[in-house]
Amino acid sequence: MRLITTVCSIAVLLLFCSGCWDRRELNDLAFVSAMGIDAEENAGRYRVTFQVVNADEVAGSSTAGGGAAGGKSTPVVVLDSEGSTLFEAIRRASRKIPRRLYFAHMRLVVIGENQARRGIRDLFDFLDRSNEIRLNSKMIVARDADASTVISQLTQIERIPAAALVGNLKFSSKLWGETLDYSVIQIINFLENPHREPVLAGVRVLGDPKSGTIQRNNFETRSSSRLVLDGIALFKDSRLHEWADGDAARGIVAILGEIRGGVVGLECGNRKKADRRHDSSFLHPSQRPFSGRKTGRPHRGRTGRQHQRIALRLQPGPP
Amino acid sequence: MGFFDFLKSSPKPDDTRLSTVLHANVERIRNETGHSPDVVVRLFDCPDRKLKAAAVYVDGLADKHMVGDFVQWSFRTDGVGSSKAWFQTVRERALSVVDIKTVSEWNELMLALLAGETVLLIDGVPEAICGNTRGGKTRNVEEPTNQVATRGPKDSFTETLGINVSLVRRRIKNPNLWMEVMKIGRTTKTDVAMMYVRGRADDNLVREVKSRLDAVRADIVLESAYIEEWIQDRTTTPFPMIYNTERPDIVAGNLLEGRVAILVDGTPFALIVPTVLPQFFQSVEDYYQRYDVASLIRLLRYASFVISMLVPSFYIALVSYHHEMIPTTLLLKLAAAREGVPFPVFVEALIMEICFEILREAGLRMPRAIGQAVSIVGPIVLGQAAVQAGIVSPAMMITVAITGIASFSTPAYNLALTARVLRFGLMVLATSFGFYGLAMGCIFLVAHVCSLRSFGVPYLSPIAPFRRSEQKDSVFRWPFPLFGKAGGSRRGGE
Numbered sequence: 001m002r003l004i005t006t007v008c009s010i011a012v013l014l015l016f017c018s019g020c021w022d023r024r025e026l027n028d029l030a031f032v033s034a035m036g037i038d039a040e041e042n043a044g045r046y047r048v049t050f051q052v053v054n055a056d057e058v059a060g061s062s063t064a065g066g067g068a069a070g071g072k073s074t075p076v077v078v079l080d081s082e083g084s085t086l087f088e089a090i091r092r093a094s095r096k097i098p099r100r101l102y103f104a105h106m107r108l109v110v111i112g113e114n115q116a117r118r119g120i121r122d123l124f125d126f127l128d129r130s131n132e133i134r135l136n137s138k139m140i141v142a143r144d145a146d147a148s149t150v151i152s153q154l155t156q157i158e159r160i161p162a163a164a165l166v167g168n169l170k171f172s173s174k175l176w177g178e179t180l181d182y183s184v185i186q187i188i189n190f191l192e193n194p195h196r197e198p199v200l201a202g203v204r205v206l207g208d209p210k211s212g213t214i215q216r217n218n219f220e221t222r223s224s225s226r227l228v229l230d231g232i233a234l235f236k237d238s239r240l241h242e243w244a245d246g247d248a249a250r251g252i253v254a255i256l257g258e259i260r261g262g263v264v265g266l267e268c269g270n271r272k273k274a275d276r277r278h279d280s281s282f283l284h285p286s287q288r289p290f291s292g293r294k295t296g297r298p299h300r301g302r303t304g305r306q307h308q309r310i311a312l313r314l315q316p317g318p319p
Numbered sequence: 320m321g322f323f324d325f326l327k328s329s330p331k332p333d334d335t336r337l338s339t340v341l342h343a344n345v346e347r348i349r350n351e352t353g354h355s356p357d358v359v360v361r362l363f364d365c366p367d368r369k370l371k372a373a374a375v376y377v378d379g380l381a382d383k384h385m386v387g388d389f390v391q392w393s394f395r396t397d398g399v400g401s402s403k404a405w406f407q408t409v410r411e412r413a414l415s416v417v418d419i420k421t422v423s424e425w426n427e428l429m430l431a432l433l434a435g436e437t438v439l440l441i442d443g444v445p446e447a448i449c450g451n452t453r454g455g456k457t458r459n460v461e462e463p464t465n466q467v468a469t470r471g472p473k474d475s476f477t478e479t480l481g482i483n484v485s486l487v488r489r490r491i492k493n494p495n496l497w498m499e500v501m502k503i504g505r506t507t508k509t510d511v512a513m514m515y516v517r518g519r520a521d522d523n524l525v526r527e528v529k530s531r532l533d534a535v536r537a538d539i540v541l542e543s544a545y546i547e548e549w550i551q552d553r554t555t556t557p558f559p560m561i562y563n564t565e566r567p568d569i570v571a572g573n574l575l576e577g578r579v580a581i582l583v584d585g586t587p588f589a590l591i592v593p594t595v596l597p598q599f600f601q602s603v604e605d606y607y608q609r610y611d612v613a614s615l616i617r618l619l620r621y622a623s624f625v626i627s628m629l630v631p632s633f634y635i636a637l638v639s640y641h642h643e644m645i646p647t648t649l650l651l652k653l654a655a656a657r658e659g660v661p662f663p664v665f666v667e668a669l670i671m672e673i674c675f676e677i678l679r680e681a682g683l684r685m686p687r688a689i690g691q692a693v694s695i696v697g698p699i700v701l702g703q704a705a706v707q708a709g710i711v712s713p714a715m716m717i718t719v720a721i722t723g724i725a726s727f728s729t730p731a732y733n734l735a736l737t738a739r740v741l742r743f744g745l746m747v748l749a750t751s752f753g754f755y756g757l758a759m760g761c762i763f764l765v766a767h768v769c770s771l772r773s774f775g776v777p778y779l780s781p782i783a784p785f786r787r788s789e790q791k792d793s794v795f796r797w798p799f800p801l802f803g804k805a806g807g808s809r810r811g812g813e
Contacts, residue, residue, distance in 0.1 A: 015759060020751050023639045025664065026657045031650070055654035104643030105650060132643070 030099035031055065033076060034162035036147025037123060038112035040082055046115070048089040049080040049148035050101060051162055058159055074215045075159040078152045086126040103132040108162040109139045109184060110203070112147035116233060116240035120198070121191055127184050135185035138166050141233040143202035143243065150203055153212040153227050165227060169201060172229050177262030178249040179229045197235045199252060202243060204230040337423050341371050341442035348375055348438075351429065358432070365394065370402050371442040380435030382454025388415040389437050389450045402443035409439065410448050418451035430508060457482065465732060466566050468604040475565045480510050480584035486567035487514060487582075491574065495519075501532060504540035510584040511546065514570075519577040527774055528579045528592060543583040543590050550581075550592070552772050557740050559733035560773055562594040569603055593774035597782065597793045599731040600624070605796050614795035620728060621794070627726035628738040631668050632749035632757055634718045638664045640753030656712040665750040667711050671719045672743070674701050679723070 083089035212225030
């Protein structure tokens, strides 16, 4: 009886042993909305850029207690840090920000072009293992730019740039079909599959990247800099191999079976292949062209390249 | 100790009986009541004899008109010889009051006198005639104040046992409605009535209730709560173990479902045993409104009980541990709202909850005339100003407000009190361990509730143990035609 009591009380006390070890007040956290990863000049080191949400600026209403009213500072703050691993860079960043960087709400990982060319496989060690980072964060490759430049751009309509890019990815892949809405977990699956190589959407900074970091820029209707989804990054051995644009990009999206919609020109009656703008045959979301992939087997052509015939079933969709 | 008390206070054997001498009796009544002026003694002579008599009653407890009639009619006699014979005549002729009895014991006499009866004493007879002239001022049957219903009978119990019993009997015109009355409380000698419907209430249950009532050794019984704690199965629980109500229709309904009601003189709150937890979520109105609406509203009550217990701790756990579970936009809103709040979220929650409890208590206890002051100071100073000053976050205000409103929608006040108490414990658990602690607390609570029994009936029945045949009135109320013969779902003590 005495033994049972002892064991029971120890068991109960053990329940309480965890204590408050991971308790964090909201005021102690800095919410990272996007993370950019660039390759440093000297090999093997990363430069990591964090886009941290200025919560008071984004969400603070006039009645909320304390803090500056909206419009006085930028909605996000960007800081960078470097290290030989991502983890090292993240911890080193604590020297620059008064709060703990918190990644559970990070929605976007931007990979700089130079880092993409150097290889992305190693990044996923941390992205996958971290207990905070979500595997459904979107991934994108900065085209002709550093990730830090992309991360630093302010956007219109969506105040948090990461949210803006995620929105771009989501709707453009649905409506236009030349881009890919892939998240971290999908890229990991690609990397782990011996028969596949990752592909990722690209993003380009149009206009003056410097002015895009200034809040005042957003007081213009035509912002002098803009983030534009542009092309698809093709990887080989987990290194960026080349960029595919336009029809090629759409073709890749189709091959992957990810196409949800888009606009293609068709010959119609006595009119020649119609202008894209006037033709409206749409790929309906429900009609993913899976069947197309089954119709033709890949075969090696005379040139030694791989060929595959893909049949897309086109269906008029909503405009 | 009690034994010596008994020796000290009890008079010598022949003292327990009335004396033959009128003066001795009258003097003793006066002495025992400390010459209190409300004990009225009227001495008079018989018109043609030298026999003396006395009428004694307590002013305020007895109905004066009845006393007058009783005395007047009783002594309108003539030509009777001895005092014994006169006593006999009086007893036979005292028809103005139907309910009379003869007593010869002092204790009985005092009990009758203090219950409002009129005592007639005649010189030379060691007995007294007690006529039931109970009356005096009692509160009228009024509308219920706590268990309000928009549709349904508008009467509620009063402080008088007789009236309360009649209110129940009026609803169940059946000879099987049985009642037993006992006196509980060594000092207060309170009448306690136990009512049940024979054939519906389980015999074992009735026996059990009776034996528990008999075992009550309370000195004072001023309200049914005094008895409640004596007879409940377990006092070491935050959950109310006995249901109480001020509505006769609830009592009648429960009696017909096979329960036993305990009515206590001096309080409008009757006890109903055995009690199960689902009972506290039933409102009389469930039976007076359409079954579908009633069922949905009953679900809502279950939900609001859980809300009133869990919301603050849920919020604390979410905000201090599980930030990843909050949608990003909401999280940013919360973070912005907490910006500049000087306290950790638990302290903030504690401050607001305690403020709310104080407000609620103040609103309840304060004289009605200054009630408005609280209703102004409460919301404006504590709510608006505290938020604007940035001392508490608006999100916390919302949490506390939801909690408060949800706790008001629990139909049984004593269960709402349970949620009120448990809330604080769960808040501490949530602060220390997050959802893990919350889950621990909830598991413990469920286990605890499952272990409770009320007069042999599991507290969670008919949900756990699950009895399919009794589901017609537990979470949902089925339409009456589908209820089956018993008319109710739960037969007590089976």
